[in-house]
Amino acid sequence: MRGLRTVLVAAFGAFALAGCAPQDGPQPPMPPAGGEPAQNQSYDDGLGRGMNAADRAACEAEGGTVQRRGRLGMEQCVHAYADAGKQCTDSAQCQGKCVGSAGAVSPDKAASGICQADDRLYGCYAEVRNGKAVAAICVD
Known part of the structure; x- marks a missing residue:
């Protein structure tokens, strides 16, 4: 019984490692030279x-x-937004959102942020409204 368990564990390990091997497949075309x-x-x-x-x-x-x-x-x-990087305490002060680091400040404490750089906001951030960090989210 012990030998069977050893064989099964070894087989499972081999299959698990085989999943890590790189696979050949279609590669996206490269842009032209230059x-x-x-x-x-x-x-x-x-x-x-x-x-x-x-x-x-x-x-x-x-x-x-x-x-x-x-x-x-x-x-x-x-x-791009003209006010990108400006200090703010509310999104009403920005063309886009006033954002701070997600999780950097608890929602019950005063917070400030910066106006978002452009209209395509990605990453993790908390919107700052009325001087408080609210609505923390990660966007990808």
Whole structure:
């Protein structure tokens, strides 16, 4: 019985380690030499994360920039806020949200933050309202 248990444990360990081996599979295409795609062409990695040329042009025409954001690296139209980084104690003082570090201050204590940099807020943060850190969240 002890021998059977040893064999089963060894087999399970081998299967578990086999799951860690790198798998060959389709690789996303590399951008053309020079690093960036041509301006009239969007870089599509084959996974649907690239923005098409028409959407890219519309974004840039309205003052945005195309950036890859989030864990998936999706191309998104990003608009910077003029008051980015300004000290604040309430979101009403900012174009976007007044944000502080999530969990840095307890909700019952006074808090201040900074105005968010752009309209695509990712990461962990707490919104600051009426001088208190509220609504802590992690966005990806």
